[in-house]
Amino acid sequence: MKNLIIVFLALIIVSAVHTPSNGQEMVKGIVYADTNNNLKKDRGEKLLSDVAVSNGVDVVLTNSKGEYRLPVSGNDIIFVIKPAAYSVPLNENKLPQFFYIHKPEGSPELKYKGSSATGKLPKSVDFALIPSEETEQESFRMLVFGDPQPYTLEEIDFFYRGIVKELEGVEDVAFGLSLGDLVGDNLDLHLPYINAVKNIGVPWYNVLGNHDLNFDVKSDLFSDETFEANFGPANYSFNHGMVHFIILDDVLYPDPRDGRGYWGGFREDQLKFIENDLKYVPKDHLVVLAFHIPLSETEGGDSFRDEDRTALFNLLKDFPHTLSLSAHTHYQRHDFFTAEEGWPQEGKHHHYNVGTTSGDWYSGRLDENGVPISTMRDGTRKGYAFINFDKNKYSIDYKVAGKPNDYQFEIYAPKVVEQNKRTSAPIVANFFIGSKYDSLFFRIDAGNWKPMHHFKAIDPSYMYELMQWDFTDTLFEGRRPSNPVESSHIWFTGIPTKLELGEHTIEVKAKDMFGRTFIQSKTYRVVEKP
Numbered sequence: 001m002k003n004l005i006i007v008f009l010a011l012i013i014v015s016a017v018h019t020p021s022n023g024q025e026m027v028k029g030i031v032y033a034d035t036n037n038n039l040k041k042d043r044g045e046k047l048l049s050d051v052a053v054s055n056g057v058d059v060v061l062t063n064s065k066g067e068y069r070l071p072v073s074g075n076d077i078i079f080v081i082k083p084a085a086y087s088v089p090l091n092e093n094k095l096p097q098f099f100y101i102h103k104p105e106g107s108p109e110l111k112y113k114g115s116s117a118t119g120k121l122p123k124s125v126d127f128a129l130i131p132s133e134e135t136e137q138e139s140f141r142m143l144v145f146g147d148p149q150p151y152t153l154e155e156i157d158f159f160y161r162g163i164v165k166e167l168e169g170v171e172d173v174a175f176g177l178s179l180g181d182l183v184g185d186n187l188d189l190h191l192p193y194i195n196a197v198k199n200i201g202v203p204w205y206n207v208l209g210n211h212d213l214n215f216d217v218k219s220d221l222f223s224d225e226t227f228e229a230n231f232g233p234a235n236y237s238f239n240h241g242m243v244h245f246i247i248l249d250d251v252l253y254p255d256p257r258d259g260r261g262y263w264g265g266f267r268e269d270q271l272k273f274i275e276n277d278l279k280y281v282p283k284d285h286l287v288v289l290a291f292h293i294p295l296s297e298t299e300g301g302d303s304f305r306d307e308d309r310t311a312l313f314n315l316l317k318d319f320p321h322t323l324s325l326s327a328h329t330h331y332q333r334h335d336f337f338t339a340e341e342g343w344p345q346e347g348k349h350h351h352y353n354v355g356t357t358s359g360d361w362y363s364g365r366l367d368e369n370g371v372p373i374s375t376m377r378d379g380t381r382k383g384y385a386f387i388n389f390d391k392n393k394y395s396i397d398y399k400v401a402g403k404p405n406d407y408q409f410e411i412y413a414p415k416v417v418e419q420n421k422r423t424s425a426p427i428v429a430n431f432f433i434g435s436k437y438d439s440l441f442f443r444i445d446a447g448n449w450k451p452m453h454h455f456k457a458i459d460p461s462y463m464y465e466l467m468q469w470d471f472t473d474t475l476f477e478g479r480r481p482s483n484p485v486e487s488s489h490i491w492f493t494g495i496p497t498k499l500e501l502g503e504h505t506i507e508v509k510a511k512d513m514f515g516r517t518f519i520q521s522k523t524y525r526v527v528e529k530p
Contacts, residue, residue: 027055027078027102027125030066034128039089041126048129052081052280056235057269059276075221076102077228078125081277082238086129093198096205099232100125107225110214112187114225138241143167143176143202144385146327146356148193149211151184155362160196162371163357163384163401167200173386174240176202177247179327179354180209180292187212190230208234208249209292209328210262215253220267223253235270237277242391243288244281246274250291250326252305264293265305266312274315286321286392294326294353296335299485310342317344321392324351330360331378332398333488334435352396355380355432363481364465367402372478378487379410379430379459395514398433408432411508411522412461417497419526426492427452429508430459434489437513444496445504452491452508458484499526 031053033046047066052059055070055078062068070078079099082088088098102121107114145163150156178197183189190212197204206227213223224234234249248270253262281287295309316322332355337343359374359382367373374382381400388395400407412428429440429452441449462484469480495506503525510518 024071025074025121026069027072027076027121028067028069029053029078029125029127031062031068031080031127031129032066033086033131034089035131037089037128037130039128041128048083048086051083051129052277053127054079054081054236054273054277056233057273057276059273059280061280072102072121074102074104077233078102079233079236080127080129081236081280082129082240084239084241085132087132087203088238089128089130090203093194094200094202094204095194095231096203096238097232098127098238099236100127101228101232107229108217108222110225111216112214112226113229114214115229137174139388139390140174140241141172141389142387143170143173143200144325144354144387145176145178146354146384147181147209147330147358148178148197149181149184149209149356149358149361150189150193151186153189153192155184155358156189156192156196158362158371159193159357160199161369162374162382164196164199166401167384169201173202176200176204177290177325178204178206179290179325180207180251181211181327182206182209184211185215187214187226187230190226194230205238205245205247206231207247207290207292208251210251210253213251213253213262218254220252220254220256223251224249235273239285241389242284243286243389246277246287246289248274248289248291250293250304250308263305264295264303265308271308271311271315274312278315278319281319283318284321284392285319286323286389286394287316287319288394289322289324291324291326293328294335295324295337295351296353298329313337313342313344313349316349320345320347322349323394324349326351326353327356329353330356330358330482331376331485331487332380332432333378334437336435336437352385354385355383355398357382357384357401360481363479366477373465375462375465375481377462377482377485378489379462379484380432380487380489381407381410383432395516396433400432406518406520408518409434409508409510409520410459410461411506411520412459412464413495413506413522413524416525416527417495418529419501420498421529423495423497425495426460427495427506427508428457428460428490428492429510430461430487431489431491431510431512431518433512434491434510435513436488438489439511440491441509441511442493443507443509444499446507449509450493452493454491456486456488457490457492459487459490495524497526501526501528
């Protein structure tokens with residue numbers, strides 16, 4: 001009898017969890033091809049089957065009539081996962097409109113406004129998709145910003161004039177993505193940030209960063225309320241060509257270890273969303289994940305929860321083509337995870353920690369336009385990245401703001417050396433986009449190419465820039481840059497002195513991991529000792 005009672009109670013519990021009779025609300029709707037882009041289902045417009053729709057955890061496909069059903073809890077964002085053959089509507093600010101916020105009571109009362117009360121669910125939450133030619137665009141380009149992070153309206157102006165202005169009307173870019181820290185703690189600056197970025201003129205997606213949080217919350221679940229109100233879901237996905245993009249909030253706040261600060265990682269519901277989302281992604285497609293805090297540890301120590309990185313990697317184990325993107329550090333580097341670092345496949349997972357549009361937080365001397373030079377602490381010049389996709393392959397370009405496209409590294413060398421005199425002076429090249437899988441060479445006066453040596457070091461060009469602030473007798477305009485960090489993309493060699501008197505040309509050639517070659521030059525003089 002006791003065993004029968006136990007079984008009966010267990011059946012009651014299972015029934016309560018899995019049957020809709022427990023009062024769980026359901027959202028339903030359709031997905032349709034909005035051929036005239038008027039955001040209404042008109043007669044003759046096609047209903048779309050096999051399109052993925054999510055509530056942020058569950059992912060379902062529309063049926064043959066374009067219909068979907070999903071459970072909702074009262075604090076949800078329902079969104080369509082854009083198929084490659086379609087685009088999504090944009091608002092006047094070029095922000096993709098692919099979601100419906102369902103918060104019947106609205107966001108909690110917070111310092112920065114979240115979502116207003118949405119009230120009762122509509123009878124049907126429908127999603128419009130606009131037919132496009134993306135299926136033919138298996139090759140495309142995206143634009144990537146790391147940390148715009150303005151703390152003031154003046155820094156919004158620096159961001160606009162130093163970055164956005166040179167990109168206005170950019171061609172051959174499918175869309176853009178900012179990798180978090182859209183602003184610096186003052187969430188009222190989200191709108192000025194949006195107003196700046198829309199001038200680029202392409203659809204723009206956004207990631208939540210640790211400086212975009214509602215800090216007056218006690219649960220991570222509510223830390224993105226203002227972000228959601230301004231940008232939509234903090235966790236979502238979409239397809240373009242043969243690439244599946246997964247955008248994630250990887251900032252745990254408050255830090256689950258001590259309740260103070262933040263930590264990199266994922267909640268269980270986020271990992272479940274990734275698992276459910278990937279069920280409908282072909283295994284031969286490239287999966288690109290984008291979040292704010294890097295998967296690798298930063299110079300600050302334990303910056304990412306190890307078990308969450310392991311869980312993410314395990315979810316990707318059947319996808320041989322992957323890339324992940326982050327920002328946050330205000331330097332630039334590539335990490336390659338192998339089996340030794342927990343990657344569950346042969347080969348390696350490439351993680352690209354992108355340089356920032358704010359550089360070193362808008363520090364440094366002002367350029368001719370009154371905008372801070374703001375070189376990053378590893379010597380990477382302020383800028384942004386382009387990622388080029390060809391089916392499930394990719395390559396990366398880094399563009400230094402205000403410089404020509406071919407300005408890919410900084411060469412440091414003395415201006416003058418004594419003829420035939422031994423010297424400790426080096427030739428140093430900081431290849432901004434470089435990694436251990438790249439090779440650099442040098443030659444003097446069009447001689448034979450010789451290899452340079454890769455090592456981690458502080459960039460001497462950055463140190464020179466920094467030390468000027470400490471040795472000047474008068475104050476500079478701007479703000480002293482941050483102290484340096486080791487750069488992962490430095491190459492060096494000794495400088496030749498056994499040369500004829502006069503001017504000589506140093507050429508440095510970089511061969512990157514994508515098979516491309518870049519060459520830059522600098523001159524120095526060989527003189528006799530007076």
